[in-house]
Amino acid sequence: MLFNSLDFAMFLPIVFVLYWFVAAKDLKYQNLLLVVASYVFYGWWDWRFLTLIAFSSILDYGIGLRLLHEENELKRKAFLWLSICVNIGFLGFFKYYNFFVENFIDAFSLFGTKISANTLHIILPVGISFYTFQTLSYSIDVYRRKLEPTKDVISFLAFVSFFPQLVAGPIERATNLLPQFYKKRQFHYSQAVDGCKQILWGLFKKIVIADNCAQYANTIFNNSDNYSGSTLVMGALFFTFQIYGDFSGYSDIAIGISRLFGFNLKQNFAFPYFSRDMAEFWRRWHISLSTWFRDYLYIPLGGSRGGTWMKVRNTFIIFLVSGFWHGANWTFIVWGLLNALYFLPLLLTKSNRNNLDVVAENANVPSVKEFLQMVLTFSLSVFAWIFFRAENVTQAFLYIKSIFQPSLIALPTIRPTNVIVLVIFFILLEWFGRRNQYAIETFFINKPRIVKWGFYMFIISLLFIFRAEEQQEFIYFQF
Structure with missing residues (x-):
């Protein structure tokens, strides 16, 4: 169901x-x-x-x-x-x-x-x-x-x-x-209203963002030999937003439904694509799994209490096990290994806890440094997601190899304007709502009712207008 x-x-x-x-x-x-x-x-x-x-x-x-x-x-x-x-x-x-x-x-x-x-x-x-x-x-x-x-x-x-x-x-x-x-x-009316808003946002992530991105990500990944390097980059980007919209959308719906029944679940995603380094990314992505491995595997193994070798060993164990948790395929293990390698320089330089606050917390736009950090972290994530999405390791390497060809600088042959506009709209809403538990939690909260309901009805209309022809299961059901 x-x-x-x-x-x-x-x-x-x-x-x-x-x-x-x-x-x-x-x-x-x-x-x-x-x-x-x-x-x-x-x-x-x-x-x-x-x-x-x-x-x-x-x-x-x-x-x-x-x-x-x-x-x-x-x-x-x-x-x-x-x-x-x-x-x-x-x-x-x-x-x-x-x-x-x-x-x-x-x-x-x-x-x-x-x-x-x-x-x-x-x-x-x-x-x-x-x-x-x-x-x-x-x-x-x-x-x-x-x-x-x-x-x-x-x-x-x-x-x-x-x-x-x-x-x-x-x-x-x-x-x-x-x-x-x-x-x-x-029953508390305010809690139920908040739950309904989070359900709405989760459905938007799933139906409007994830399912529409999935159509193009699937087409490109399943026929990667036929596309230019720039189109393959588009495919990786589509999957990057597909998996985030799909999984964090499920979490939002789950948390929202729970609130309808009087329960409070923990936040599972905290705007990870605005992270400034990979350590911050993993504090914001699938928080319930990351903290589970931290408390029940990383700390019992010694955590960060030992010397450098122990810290490195424990870090690699955590990421490799996390990758294997996702599925019985070497692609997930390579994905975990990549993230461990991304994390390693931060661990060795003791800078893995530099970014604990919200990016641009007191500003509407990030600084140049923060922007470049976010671009680098996001790019590393996109690259790793190629292994996560590929059917096998061979396909992943062929996909990456095919990106780096002269056609990389050409215009992508698949560039659906409507989906790209929706993703940009989504990024903007997430950015301006990044201080909240979920993006639209406080949007127009102090505005007249007609403004608030106008916004909600607009989001609801997008659910019907951009509903994908084929209903997509949530990606993480397979895990």
């Missing part, structure tokens, strides 16, 4: 009405309704996936209770590793089994040895990477005694399966989201 589908347009109002008008008097009924709604939402793709999420939820709920009463450290570690092995085992089997089998065969063939091994026709459960990390964080935090394990199984099932952010994040921590299921929730 896609957020931008007719099915969801019918599903959401039904759940909303039941939640606030039927189950509102009893918190347990509200939470139970969310569990049922979330399982319907998730099972819409394939009901068989429900067994996995239910098993992971019950397992980690039970492990949390055992950790509560267990004082023996060896047994506590055993329970933690049971949670890690089972959850990562499911993730590894469904997402990486064929990858490892195929590469195992290829490795032996390099030495002239032919072996036979069967791959499986495995359907990747939607969102397994997201809810696996979410439930794992619960077990780890309970083990570390940073979180009191819950005895409320309904609340825990609702936390793991919460439908707005179930299949593509944000990856919520139990310390933030789980306690919200314990508290009585009341």
